[in-house]
């Protein structure tokens with residue numbers, strides 16, 4: 593795994609935007625995997641800023657989001673459809689028909705999950721999957737204990753995740769118990785994965801992801817098997833890494849073109 597540690601979330605998000613922009617300019621169509629939550633917001637703001645300046649167009653991209661709540665209407669203020677619309681899509685030029693999120697209202701959920709997997713395959717696979725990591729090491733909504741080769745499916749959220757996400761719903765009782773999420777096997781098929789992590793609350797999960805044993809107890813640790821995974825974080829999220837000094841030395845020893853700056 594490539595480890596990039598920047599002082600601040602803003603600096604790290606600029607690097608993430610450079611990685612996205614490089615792909616979008618280089619490959620047409622570029623197939624982007626997007627994530628929700630607080631973590632990618634600064635990245636999305638930077639992508640919007642570059643688009644506004646005329647430096648970046650998404651008209652030749654196809655997008656797939658990681659997950660969505662079951663039974664929540666896409667227009668619900670806390671749905672991930674709405675999150676993506678508000679925080680990215682309405683500000684850039686991704687064609688509406690190229691945007692994909694799991695259908696949390698599907699009557700036949702297994703069929704909808706299979707169709708989602710097929711849509712990803714039909715698009716040629718995801719070129720770059722953006723990811724956050726949960727404080728418990730979850731990736732998308734693959735909670736601890738998830739099969740390391742799981743596919744898109746329905747999952748039950750842990751109380752920890754529902755508590756964390758109650759900030760979007762006001763009250764934990766309003767947070768749906770079930771979600772549709774890409775599986776770890778699905779995520780591992782992305783050609784490249786970019787995990788972002790910010791703040792002290794992620795430090796333990798980040799250490800387990802990068803330095804712990806590969807285990808479903810930390811679903812993100814599966815990325816140790818990925819050939820092109822980048823973990824991009826701020827200093828707080830990196831604070832518990834045992835080989836922190838080594839990662840910093842490796843990064844600073846690289847030529848500028850390898851540092852995405």
Ligand code: PGA
Nearest residue numbers: 629630631724725726732
């Ligand atoms: P966050 O969530 O970005 O809101 O911290 C990340 C996650 O739970 O995957």
